Amino acid sequence: MPFGILGMGSACPENVLTNQDLEKMVDTSDEWIRTRSGIAERRIADHNTATSDIASQAGRKAIEDAGLTPADIDLIIVCTLTPDYQLPATACQVMENLEIPNCMAFDLNAACTGWLYGMICAKGLWVTGGCRHALVIGADCLTKITNFKDRATCVLFGDGAGAAVLGEVEEGRGILSHHVSCDGRMFRHIMVPGGGSRKPFSREVLEADEQFIQMDGNDVFKFAVRIMPETLRLVLDKAGLAVSDLDWVIPHQANLRIIENGIKRLDIPAERVIINLERFGNTSAASVGIALDEAYRAGRVKRGHTLGLVAFGGGLTWGGMIVRL
Numbered sequence: 537m538p539f540g541i542l543g544m545g546s547a548c549p550e551n552v553l554t555n556q557d558l559e560k561m562v563d564t565s566d567e568w569i570r571t572r573s574g575i576a577e578r579r580i581a582d583h584n585t586a587t588s589d590i591a592s593q594a595g596r597k598a599i600e601d602a603g604l605t606p607a608d609i610d611l612i613i614v615c616t617l618t619p620d621y622q623l624p625a626t627a628c629q630v631m632e633n634l635e636i637p638n639c640m641a642f643d644l645n646a647a648c649t650g651w652l653y654g655m656i657c658a659k660g661l662w663v664t665g666g667c668r669h670a671l672v673i674g675a676d677c678l679t680k681i682t683n684f685k686d687r688a689t690c691v692l693f694g695d696g697a698g699a700a701v702l703g704e705v706e707e708g709r710g711i712l713s714h715h716v717s718c719d720g721r722m723f724r725h726i727m728v729p730g731g732g733s734r735k736p737f738s739r740e741v742l743e744a745d746e747q748f749i750q751m752d753g754n755d756v757f758k759f760a761v762r763i764m765p766e767t768l769r770l771v772l773d774k775a776g777l778a779v780s781d782l783d784w785v786i787p788h789q790a791n792l793r794i795i796e797n798g799i800k801r802l803d804i805p806a807e808r809v810i811i812n813l814e815r816f817g818n819t820s821a822a823s824v825g826i827a828l829d830e831a832y833r834a835g836r837v838k839r840g841h842t843l844g845l846v847a848f849g850g851g852l853t854w855g856g857m858i859v860r861l
Protein backbone atom coordinates (compact mmCIF):
# COMPACT_ATOMS: atom_id res chain seq x y z
CA MET A 537 0.00 0.00 0.00
CA PRO A 538 1.48 3.40 -0.86
CA PHE A 539 1.96 5.96 1.89
CA GLY A 540 2.07 9.67 1.12
CA ILE A 541 0.94 13.22 1.70
CA LEU A 542 -2.81 13.73 2.12
CA GLY A 543 -2.74 17.41 3.11
CA MET A 544 -0.37 20.31 3.67
CA GLY A 545 -0.24 23.48 5.75
CA SER A 546 2.17 26.13 6.95
CA ALA A 547 2.28 29.11 9.27
CA CYS A 548 4.74 31.86 10.06
CA PRO A 549 4.70 34.68 12.60
CA GLU A 550 3.52 38.00 11.18
CA ASN A 551 6.44 40.13 12.39
CA VAL A 552 8.98 40.78 9.64
CA LEU A 553 12.66 41.46 10.34
CA THR A 554 14.35 42.98 7.29
CA ASN A 555 18.02 43.23 6.38
CA GLN A 556 17.71 46.96 7.01
CA ASP A 557 16.54 46.20 10.57
CA LEU A 558 19.59 43.98 11.06
CA GLU A 559 21.89 46.74 9.77
CA LYS A 560 20.87 48.67 12.90
CA MET A 561 21.65 45.75 15.20
CA VAL A 562 24.99 44.36 13.98
CA ASP A 563 27.83 45.37 11.64
CA THR A 564 26.28 44.04 8.42
CA SER A 565 24.64 45.29 5.23
CA ASP A 566 21.68 44.39 3.08
CA GLU A 567 24.13 43.92 0.21
CA TRP A 568 26.29 41.41 2.17
CA ILE A 569 23.31 39.37 3.35
CA ARG A 570 21.69 39.25 -0.10
CA THR A 571 24.85 38.32 -2.00
CA ARG A 572 26.12 35.76 0.56
CA SER A 573 22.79 34.14 1.43
CA GLY A 574 19.98 35.39 -0.86
CA ILE A 575 17.89 36.44 2.16
CA ALA A 576 16.07 39.80 2.27
CA GLU A 577 13.76 39.34 5.25
CA ARG A 578 12.55 36.74 7.72
CA ARG A 579 9.59 36.20 10.08
CA ILE A 580 10.23 36.46 13.78
CA ALA A 581 8.08 35.21 16.66
CA ASP A 582 7.20 37.75 19.34
CA HIS A 583 7.52 37.18 23.10
CA ASN A 584 4.10 35.55 23.31
CA THR A 585 4.63 33.11 20.45
CA ALA A 586 6.31 29.72 20.82
CA THR A 587 6.95 26.80 18.50
CA SER A 588 3.71 24.99 19.43
CA ASP A 589 1.64 28.04 18.40
CA ILE A 590 2.82 28.11 14.80
CA ALA A 591 3.08 24.31 14.69
CA SER A 592 -0.61 24.07 15.66
CA GLN A 593 -1.64 26.61 13.01
CA ALA A 594 0.23 24.70 10.30
CA GLY A 595 -1.13 21.38 11.56
CA ARG A 596 -4.73 22.61 11.56
CA LYS A 597 -4.40 23.72 7.93
CA ALA A 598 -2.87 20.37 6.92
CA ILE A 599 -5.73 18.42 8.56
CA GLU A 600 -8.29 20.61 6.75
CA ASP A 601 -6.44 20.22 3.46
CA ALA A 602 -6.50 16.44 3.90
CA GLY A 603 -10.28 16.58 4.38
CA LEU A 604 -9.95 15.02 7.83
CA THR A 605 -10.87 16.04 11.37
CA PRO A 606 -8.49 16.20 14.37
CA ALA A 607 -10.02 12.97 15.69
CA ASP A 608 -8.67 11.15 12.62
CA ILE A 609 -5.05 11.88 13.63
CA ASP A 610 -3.42 9.07 15.59
CA LEU A 611 0.23 10.16 15.45
CA ILE A 612 1.81 13.60 15.88
CA ILE A 613 5.51 14.13 15.34
CA VAL A 614 6.78 17.66 15.89
CA CYS A 615 10.23 17.94 14.33
CA THR A 616 11.96 20.75 16.18
CA LEU A 617 15.12 21.86 17.88
CA THR A 618 13.30 24.69 19.64
CA PRO A 619 10.63 22.93 21.74
CA ASP A 620 8.40 25.10 23.95
CA TYR A 621 9.76 23.31 27.02
CA GLN A 622 12.38 20.72 27.94
CA LEU A 623 9.41 18.70 29.16
CA PRO A 624 6.86 17.73 27.89
CA ALA A 625 7.29 17.34 24.14
CA THR A 626 5.87 20.15 21.99
CA ALA A 627 3.76 17.53 20.22
CA CYS A 628 1.73 17.15 23.44
CA GLN A 629 0.77 20.81 23.42
CA VAL A 630 -0.05 20.69 19.70
CA MET A 631 -2.31 17.74 20.51
CA GLU A 632 -4.12 19.83 23.10
CA ASN A 633 -4.34 22.91 20.85
CA LEU A 634 -5.86 20.87 18.03
CA GLU A 635 -8.12 18.96 20.42
CA ILE A 636 -6.88 15.62 19.18
CA PRO A 637 -8.37 13.16 21.65
CA ASN A 638 -6.09 10.16 21.62
CA CYS A 639 -2.84 9.57 19.77
CA MET A 640 0.88 8.93 19.93
CA ALA A 641 2.74 12.24 20.25
CA PHE A 642 6.46 12.97 20.42
CA ASP A 643 9.16 15.38 19.27
CA LEU A 644 12.05 14.56 16.98
CA ASN A 645 15.24 16.58 16.66
CA ALA A 646 17.17 16.14 13.43
CA ALA A 647 17.69 19.91 13.06
CA CYS A 648 16.92 21.23 9.58
CA THR A 649 16.47 17.69 8.20
CA GLY A 650 13.84 17.00 10.87
CA TRP A 651 10.73 17.12 8.70
CA LEU A 652 12.10 14.51 6.30
CA TYR A 653 13.21 12.33 9.24
CA GLY A 654 9.71 12.73 10.71
CA MET A 655 7.94 11.64 7.55
CA ILE A 656 10.13 8.54 7.30
CA CYS A 657 9.48 7.65 10.96
CA ALA A 658 5.75 8.07 10.32
CA LYS A 659 6.01 5.76 7.33
CA GLY A 660 7.75 3.13 9.50
CA LEU A 661 4.99 3.32 12.11
CA TRP A 662 2.29 3.22 9.46
CA VAL A 663 3.78 0.14 7.79
CA THR A 664 3.83 -1.70 11.12
CA GLY A 665 0.24 -0.73 11.95
CA GLY A 666 1.19 1.95 14.49
CA CYS A 667 -0.91 4.68 12.91
CA ARG A 668 -3.38 5.46 10.11
CA HIS A 669 -3.09 9.25 9.79
CA ALA A 670 0.13 10.93 10.88
CA LEU A 671 0.53 14.66 11.38
CA VAL A 672 4.19 15.51 10.85
CA ILE A 673 5.13 19.11 11.58
CA GLY A 674 8.50 20.76 11.05
CA ALA A 675 8.47 23.82 13.30
CA ASP A 676 11.16 26.03 14.74
CA CYS A 677 11.55 29.41 16.37
CA LEU A 678 15.27 29.65 15.73
CA THR A 679 15.29 33.36 16.51
CA LYS A 680 14.63 32.43 20.15
CA ILE A 681 18.06 30.78 20.30
CA THR A 682 19.85 33.18 17.96
CA ASN A 683 22.54 35.52 19.24
CA PHE A 684 21.60 38.91 17.81
CA LYS A 685 25.12 40.10 18.54
CA ASP A 686 26.63 37.45 16.22
CA ARG A 687 26.40 38.73 12.65
CA ALA A 688 27.61 35.40 11.24
CA THR A 689 24.39 33.66 12.30
CA CYS A 690 21.70 36.22 13.15
CA VAL A 691 21.21 37.30 9.53
CA LEU A 692 20.31 33.76 8.43
CA PHE A 693 17.49 32.48 10.60
CA GLY A 694 13.72 32.91 10.70
CA ASP A 695 10.73 31.25 12.38
CA GLY A 696 7.97 29.11 10.88
CA ALA A 697 6.15 25.79 10.62
CA GLY A 698 5.36 23.42 7.75
CA ALA A 699 3.07 20.42 8.16
CA ALA A 700 1.77 17.39 6.33
CA VAL A 701 -0.85 14.79 7.10
CA LEU A 702 0.28 11.42 5.81
CA GLY A 703 -1.54 8.17 5.27
CA GLU A 704 -2.60 5.71 2.62
CA VAL A 705 -2.71 7.16 -0.90
CA GLU A 706 -3.71 5.69 -4.24
CA GLU A 707 -1.42 3.41 -6.25
CA GLY A 708 1.42 5.22 -8.04
CA ARG A 709 1.49 8.08 -5.53
CA GLY A 710 3.20 8.71 -2.19
CA ILE A 711 6.79 8.44 -1.04
CA LEU A 712 8.53 6.63 -3.91
CA SER A 713 11.99 6.54 -2.31
CA HIS A 714 13.90 8.06 0.57
CA HIS A 715 17.29 8.28 2.20
CA VAL A 716 18.08 9.92 5.53
CA SER A 717 21.39 9.84 7.34
CA CYS A 718 23.81 11.57 9.71
CA ASP A 719 27.56 11.92 10.21
CA GLY A 720 28.01 12.37 13.96
CA ARG A 721 31.69 13.24 13.54
CA MET A 722 30.50 16.69 12.49
CA PHE A 723 28.16 17.27 15.44
CA ARG A 724 30.11 20.33 16.62
CA HIS A 725 29.59 22.26 13.36
CA ILE A 726 26.16 23.53 14.42
CA MET A 727 25.32 23.43 18.08
CA VAL A 728 23.83 25.10 21.13
CA PRO A 729 26.46 24.29 23.77
CA GLY A 730 24.56 25.39 26.88
CA GLY A 731 21.26 24.53 28.51
CA GLY A 732 21.43 20.76 28.06
CA SER A 733 22.69 18.01 30.36
CA ARG A 734 26.32 18.61 29.31
CA LYS A 735 26.22 22.24 30.47
CA PRO A 736 22.98 23.01 32.32
CA PHE A 737 21.89 26.66 32.48
CA SER A 738 24.14 28.64 34.78
CA ARG A 739 25.47 32.16 35.09
CA GLU A 740 28.60 30.99 33.19
CA VAL A 741 26.55 29.64 30.29
CA LEU A 742 24.63 32.91 29.99
CA GLU A 743 27.76 35.06 30.29
CA ALA A 744 29.41 33.09 27.47
CA ASP A 745 26.23 33.30 25.32
CA GLU A 746 26.25 29.50 25.15
CA GLN A 747 22.45 29.33 25.11
CA PHE A 748 22.60 30.43 21.47
CA ILE A 749 23.35 28.65 18.17
CA GLN A 750 26.99 28.49 17.18
CA MET A 751 27.95 27.47 13.67
CA ASP A 752 31.03 26.88 11.49
CA GLY A 753 29.39 28.43 8.44
CA ASN A 754 32.14 27.61 5.95
CA ASP A 755 32.37 23.93 6.89
CA VAL A 756 28.60 23.55 6.75
CA PHE A 757 28.52 25.32 3.40
CA LYS A 758 31.10 22.93 1.87
CA PHE A 759 29.24 19.93 3.27
CA ALA A 760 25.86 21.14 1.99
CA VAL A 761 27.10 21.86 -1.51
CA ARG A 762 28.28 18.23 -1.77
CA ILE A 763 25.52 16.39 0.09
CA MET A 764 22.43 18.04 -1.44
CA PRO A 765 23.03 16.93 -5.07
CA GLU A 766 24.47 13.54 -3.96
CA THR A 767 21.35 12.81 -1.91
CA LEU A 768 18.93 13.89 -4.61
CA ARG A 769 20.76 11.70 -7.13
CA LEU A 770 20.61 8.75 -4.71
CA VAL A 771 16.84 8.98 -4.12
CA LEU A 772 16.21 9.45 -7.85
CA ASP A 773 18.20 6.27 -8.54
CA LYS A 774 16.32 4.41 -5.81
CA ALA A 775 13.01 5.46 -7.38
CA GLY A 776 14.24 4.53 -10.88
CA LEU A 777 13.70 8.12 -12.04
CA ALA A 778 15.79 10.75 -13.80
CA VAL A 779 16.13 14.47 -13.04
CA SER A 780 13.87 15.14 -16.03
CA ASP A 781 11.05 13.16 -14.31
CA LEU A 782 10.86 15.70 -11.49
CA ASP A 783 8.25 18.44 -11.73
CA TRP A 784 9.77 20.27 -8.78
CA VAL A 785 12.80 20.20 -6.54
CA ILE A 786 12.15 21.62 -3.07
CA PRO A 787 15.44 22.05 -1.19
CA HIS A 788 16.09 23.18 2.36
CA GLN A 789 16.14 26.97 2.22
CA ALA A 790 19.45 27.74 3.91
CA ASN A 791 21.43 29.70 1.35
CA LEU A 792 20.70 30.59 -2.28
CA ARG A 793 24.31 29.83 -3.25
CA ILE A 794 24.03 26.30 -1.84
CA ILE A 795 20.81 25.72 -3.80
CA GLU A 796 22.17 27.19 -7.05
CA ASN A 797 25.37 25.17 -6.77
CA GLY A 798 23.42 21.95 -6.23
CA ILE A 799 21.00 22.42 -9.11
CA LYS A 800 23.89 23.28 -11.43
CA ARG A 801 25.68 20.03 -10.49
CA LEU A 802 22.56 18.01 -11.37
CA ASP A 803 21.66 20.12 -14.41
CA ILE A 804 18.22 20.98 -12.99
CA PRO A 805 16.49 23.90 -14.73
CA ALA A 806 16.20 26.79 -12.24
CA GLU A 807 12.50 27.27 -13.04
CA ARG A 808 11.75 23.83 -11.56
CA VAL A 809 13.18 24.68 -8.14
CA ILE A 810 11.02 26.19 -5.40
CA ILE A 811 12.91 28.96 -3.61
CA ASN A 812 11.36 31.25 -1.02
CA LEU A 813 14.28 31.97 1.32
CA GLU A 814 14.40 35.60 0.21
CA ARG A 815 11.24 36.16 2.32
CA PHE A 816 11.67 33.61 5.12
CA GLY A 817 15.37 32.99 5.66
CA ASN A 818 16.41 29.63 7.06
CA THR A 819 13.46 28.30 9.08
CA SER A 820 15.22 25.04 9.99
CA ALA A 821 12.90 21.98 10.15
CA ALA A 822 10.06 24.10 8.70
CA SER A 823 11.72 25.24 5.51
CA VAL A 824 10.86 22.42 3.07
CA GLY A 825 7.28 22.19 4.37
CA ILE A 826 6.69 25.94 4.08
CA ALA A 827 8.10 26.03 0.55
CA LEU A 828 5.97 23.03 -0.47
CA ASP A 829 2.76 24.40 1.05
CA GLU A 830 3.26 27.89 -0.38
CA ALA A 831 3.89 26.53 -3.88
CA TYR A 832 0.90 24.17 -3.58
CA ARG A 833 -1.48 26.92 -2.47
CA ALA A 834 -0.17 29.18 -5.26
CA GLY A 835 -1.10 26.45 -7.78
CA ARG A 836 2.48 25.78 -8.85
CA VAL A 837 2.83 22.37 -7.19
CA LYS A 838 -0.18 20.22 -8.10
CA ARG A 839 -1.56 16.81 -7.17
CA GLY A 840 0.13 14.19 -9.33
CA HIS A 841 3.40 16.13 -9.54
CA THR A 842 6.66 14.36 -8.76
CA LEU A 843 8.75 16.19 -6.19
CA GLY A 844 12.35 15.89 -5.04
CA LEU A 845 12.70 17.03 -1.42
CA VAL A 846 16.21 17.42 0.00
CA ALA A 847 17.63 18.87 3.21
CA PHE A 848 20.67 19.02 5.49
CA GLY A 849 21.30 20.38 8.96
CA GLY A 850 22.88 20.09 12.39
CA GLY A 851 24.17 16.67 13.33
CA LEU A 852 25.23 16.86 10.59
CA THR A 853 22.10 15.24 9.22
CA TRP A 854 20.80 15.05 5.68
CA GLY A 855 18.00 13.45 3.74
CA GLY A 856 16.11 13.27 0.50
CA MET A 857 12.81 11.94 -0.70
CA ILE A 858 10.95 11.49 -3.98
CA VAL A 859 7.22 12.07 -3.51
CA ARG A 860 4.42 11.83 -6.04
CA LEU A 861 1.76 14.13 -4.62
Ligand code: UT7
Binds near residue numbers: 569726756
Ligand atom coordinates in the same frame (compact mmCIF):
# COMPACT_ATOMS: atom_id res chain seq x y z
O1 UT7 B 1 20.41 24.82 7.99
C1 UT7 B 1 21.78 24.65 8.02
C2 UT7 B 1 22.37 25.88 8.66
N1 UT7 B 1 23.57 26.40 8.18
C3 UT7 B 1 23.89 26.81 6.93
O2 UT7 B 1 23.26 26.53 5.97
C4 UT7 B 1 25.11 27.66 6.80
C5 UT7 B 1 25.93 27.38 5.58
N2 UT7 B 1 26.90 28.44 5.40
C6 UT7 B 1 26.59 29.61 4.81
O3 UT7 B 1 25.46 29.82 4.41
C7 UT7 B 1 27.68 30.62 4.63
O4 UT7 B 1 28.92 30.06 5.02
C8 UT7 B 1 27.44 31.94 5.42
C9 UT7 B 1 26.29 32.72 4.80
C10 UT7 B 1 27.15 31.63 6.87
C11 UT7 B 1 28.67 32.82 5.35
O5 UT7 B 1 29.00 33.10 3.99
P1 UT7 B 1 30.52 32.98 3.52
O6 UT7 B 1 30.58 33.40 2.12
O7 UT7 B 1 30.96 31.58 3.85
O8 UT7 B 1 31.25 34.06 4.40
P2 UT7 B 1 32.43 33.87 5.45
O9 UT7 B 1 31.95 33.21 6.69
O10 UT7 B 1 33.62 33.27 4.76
O11 UT7 B 1 32.77 35.37 5.81
C12 UT7 B 1 33.31 36.27 4.83
C13 UT7 B 1 33.53 37.61 5.51
C14 UT7 B 1 34.30 37.51 6.83
O12 UT7 B 1 35.12 38.65 6.92
P3 UT7 B 1 36.70 38.57 6.56
O13 UT7 B 1 37.25 37.54 7.52
O14 UT7 B 1 36.77 38.10 5.13
O15 UT7 B 1 37.17 39.94 6.78
C15 UT7 B 1 33.22 37.60 7.87
O16 UT7 B 1 33.68 38.13 9.09
O17 UT7 B 1 32.27 38.20 5.83
C16 UT7 B 1 32.25 38.55 7.22
N3 UT7 B 1 30.88 38.41 7.69
C17 UT7 B 1 29.96 39.37 7.54
N4 UT7 B 1 30.02 40.59 7.01
C18 UT7 B 1 28.91 41.34 7.00
C19 UT7 B 1 30.29 37.32 8.28
N5 UT7 B 1 29.00 37.58 8.52
C20 UT7 B 1 28.76 38.84 8.07
C21 UT7 B 1 27.62 39.66 8.03
N6 UT7 B 1 27.74 40.89 7.49
N7 UT7 B 1 26.43 39.25 8.50
